[in-house]
Amino acid sequence: MKLYNRIFERTEDLLRGRTSVSFPYEEDKTWPLSEDYEMIMRKDSRFELGSGKRCGAAMTCVTDDESYVNEDCTCLYGPDLPEIKDGTDYFRISQILIRKGETGESANDAPGLCDLVRDIDFVRFHVYTKGFMIRTSGQSVREQVRVSGEALEKGISFSRIGNTFIRMYREKPGVERARVIFITAEDTDFSALEAEAVRAADIRRSLSGIGKGLPRDCAACSIKEICSEVEGLKELHFGYNATS
Amino acid sequence: MAKIIALAGKGGVGKTTVCSAFVRILGETRPDSRILAIDADPAVGLATALGVEVNETLDDIRCEIIEKAEDGAGKEALELLGEARYRIFDALAEKERFSFLAIGRPEGAGCYCSVNTYLKAVIEMVSRDFDYVVIDGEAGIEQINRRVMEKVTHLVLVTDASKKGLQVARSIYEVADRLVMYEKRGIILNRIDDEELAATLPTDGMEILSVIQSDPSHARNDILGKTIFELEETAPVYKGAKEALEKIGI
Numbered sequence: 001m002k003l004y005n006r007i008f009e010r011t012e013d014l015l016r017g018r019t020s021v022s023f024p025y026e027e028d029k030t031w032p033l034s035e036d037y038e039m040i041m042r043k044d045s046r047f048e049l050g051s052g053k054r055c056g057a058a059m060t061c062v063t064d065d066e067s068y069v070n071e072d073c074t075c076l077y078g079p080d081l082p083e084i085k086d087g088t089d090y091f092r093i094s095q096i097l098i099r100k101g102e103t104g105e106s107a108n109d110a111p112g113l114c115d116l117v118r119d120i121d122f123v124r125f126h127v128y129t130k131g132f133m134i135r136t137s138g139q140s141v142r143e144q145v146r147v148s149g150e151a152l153e154k155g156i157s158f159s160r161i162g163n164t165f166i167r168m169y170r171e172k173p174g175v176e177r178a179r180v181i182f183i184t185a186e187d188t189d190f191s192a193l194e195a196e197a198v199r200a201a202d203i204r205r206s207l208s209g210i211g212k213g214l215p216r217d218c219a220a221c222s223i224k225e226i227c228s229e230v231e232g233l234k235e236l237h238f239g240y241n242a243t244s
Numbered sequence: 245m246a247k248i249i250a251l252a253g254k255g256g257v258g259k260t261t262v263c264s265a266f267v268r269i270l271g272e273t274r275p276d277s278r279i280l281a282i283d284a285d286p287a288v289g290l291a292t293a294l295g296v297e298v299n300e301t302l303d304d305i306r307c308e309i310i311e312k313a314e315d316g317a318g319k320e321a322l323e324l325l326g327e328a329r330y331r332i333f334d335a336l337a338e339k340e341r342f343s344f345l346a347i348g349r350p351e352g353a354g355c356y357c358s359v360n361t362y363l364k365a366v367i368e369m370v371s372r373d374f375d376y377v378v379i380d381g382e383a384g385i386e387q388i389n390r391r392v393m394e395k396v397t398h399l400v401l402v403t404d405a406s407k408k409g410l411q412v413a414r415s416i417y418e419v420a421d422r423l424v425m426y427e428k429r430g431i432i433l434n435r436i437d438d439e440e441l442a443a444t445l446p447t448d449g450m451e452i453l454s455v456i457q458s459d460p461s462h463a464r465n466d467i468l469g470k471t472i473f474e475l476e477e478t479a480p481v482y483k484g485a486k487e488a489l490e491k492i493g494i
Contacts, residue, residue: 037329039373041278042338118320125326137330138323139312208320 001098001113002232003203004061007196008068011061011093014192018077018185023159025072025178030167031160032130040133045146050090055190058092058136058143059197060121060204069097069177072170074162078185081147081157091193092143093181094165096120098174114211116174121204123168132161141197158182206233246371247494248379250393252420253402254412255383258434258481260285261462262402263380264293264472265485270376270494271341277375279342284363284387286349290380291337294344295471300335301348306362332370343374364392371395376494384412393420398492399429400453405436405445417450428492432456432484453491456484 042048050056063069079088098116124136124143131151136143147156162180169178183193206227218227227233249266251259267281283290291298309327337344347363371377379396381387393399399420403409413431420429430451435458436442442455459480465471475482 036372039370041343043340122322125322135330135333136326138326138328139309142330 001062001064003207004063004200005065005068007059007061007200007203008063008095010196011193014189014196015077015181015183018188020075020077021080023074023076023162025074025166026159026163027167029160030164031132031156033164034128034130037128038130038133040131040146040148042146044148044150045133046149046152047084047087047147049084049087049145049147049184050142051087051144054087055089055091055188055194056144057090057141057190057194057197058094058124059141059193059200060094060096060124061200062096062098062117062120064098064100066097066177069095069179071179072166072177073179074159074166075179075181076158077181077183077188080159080184081161082152082155084147084184088184089186089188089190090143090145091181091183091188091190091197093183093193094120094124094169095179095181096169096175097177099176114207116172117204117207118211119172120169120175123165123172127165127168129161129164131156141194141201203233246374246377247398248367248371248377248396249398249400249492249494250379250381250396251400251402252381252387252393252413252416253383254406254409255287257402257404257406257409258456259383259402260287260289260293260380261472261481262400262432262434262456262485262488263290263378265475265481266378266489267294267342268472268475269482269486269489270378274375275341278373279376279378280370280374281342281344282363282367282377282379283344283346284379284392285382286347287383288346288349291344291346292469293472294339294342295473296337296339296344298337298344298346301346302335302362302366303348305331305335328365329369332366345370361392363387364394367392367395393424396424397427398494399424399426400488400492401429401431401450402434403431404434405441410446413450414448417448430488430492432488434484435459451491453488454484456480 124134127134131148131154133146134143135145162182165180166178169175251263253259267279270277270279281290281294288298305328309324309331335345367377381393387393401413401416403413417429420426430453431447432453433442433445433455436455437457439455457480461479462475462481465475
């Protein structure tokens with residue numbers, strides 16, 4: 001499965017040489033979840049990440065190549081939550097390793113792969129972390145966070161939020177490892193990262209379309225552009241339709 | 245569980261004024277509660293009464309989501325729901341003591357059903373995040389009939405002394421009996437200076453929550469473009485709204 005390989009590589013290029021801290025996954029140090037989506041009003045929040053004109057975005061990339069995701073961990077580029085005073089830029093990258101058998105090695109695997117990638121991406125809609133309200137867009141790559149004063153007093157940090165994400169990803173059958181990267185450093189090239197996020201979102205939506213059975217006539221297909229660009233997508237598309 | 249208070253009645257009877265007074269009183273008496281004011285009337289008067297600037301409405305968001313959903317492949321229900329939840333904050337005006345949402349007015353002529361359907365979903369979605377939701381309903385019976393208000397817990401009808409006003413209130417009252425899961429309901433008689441006349445009005449068993457006299461101080465405020473928060477506490481509208489809230493147990 002090579003669909004996201006170029007994104008993994010470009011992301012690595014963009015972050016290479018930058019200062020970061022890595023926190024290995026600790027299952028018992030997740031941040032507590034609410035039962036349902038918890039709305040934090042502005043007056044109850046200490047600050048917002050990625051709001052207004054700041055960068056606020058996220059992307060999810062999936063691979064079966066373990067060289068891209070060699071351990072379960074959270075990485076942080078920039079200040080951690082307790083160090084932030086008035087909000088900052090915010091970018092979340094979730095890099096997920098899935099088992100080889102799940103990855104569409106043959107055309108018959110395509111529907112399962114499409115569903116798995118969608119389920120992995122949709123985890124973001126279910127992360128109801130207490131005092132860390134994630135506003136994630138369903139139609140763009142935008143993601144913003146409101147952090148409550150209470151959560152800060154209770155010791156919230158990106159490593160604990162990352163642990164929660166990782167646990168939720170690992171609960172998906174087929175997921176082997178997860179790395180969650182948070183970027184708050186202001187001198188990051190966010191526009192380049194956002195461009196990668198758009199590409200990742202396009203791939204995921206194309207996979208959903210393939211799962212639903214898109215037309216085989218390229219001239220009439222809405223994912224033609226991305227299909228031509230991303231290695232492996234066309235094979236998945238035609239392979240699946242040919243066998244369905 | 246949120247208390248959802250909806251105001252309904254004929255157009256021009258003072259619903260918006262009473263609604264804004266409810267929002268002010270709730271904010272004053274329950275400063276730690278989360279209060280949401282929803283302007284569900286396309287006439288969009290509640291924002292002005294509360295001094296809120298509306299940048300985006302629910303209808304703006306609904307249209308954008310639909311437009312994007314139709315453009316391209318693979319939009320799924322969860323993505324659309326996620327987008328609605330994401331975008332709701334863009335339409336939510338957060339003030340110190342309350343938050344505000346406007347339903348908006350669909351572009352051009354046409355059916356209002358789609359906006360009402362969206363409004364119903366939004367009421368369900370946001371009501372669990374607030375302690376009190378106060379809805380300034382559209383004039384007439386349409387939103388009650390279309391079950392937009394079915395989750396309403398407190399239904400407050402507003403009328404003046406006109407026959408038409410009372411007829412509309414009665415119709416809403418009857419329909420609401422079948423379609424609204426309210427705990428409490430009643431009627432406010434607005435702009436009635438003659439107490440004897442008030443006693444003779446055919447309210448047909450509807451519980452009278454308060455009788456509000458004509459309020460020159462409010463009229464003056466209106467002309468000067470002042471908000472409900474600048475009205476004296478001795479003003480009949482303020483006192484009448486407070487009495488009505490007490491009668492419905494809030």
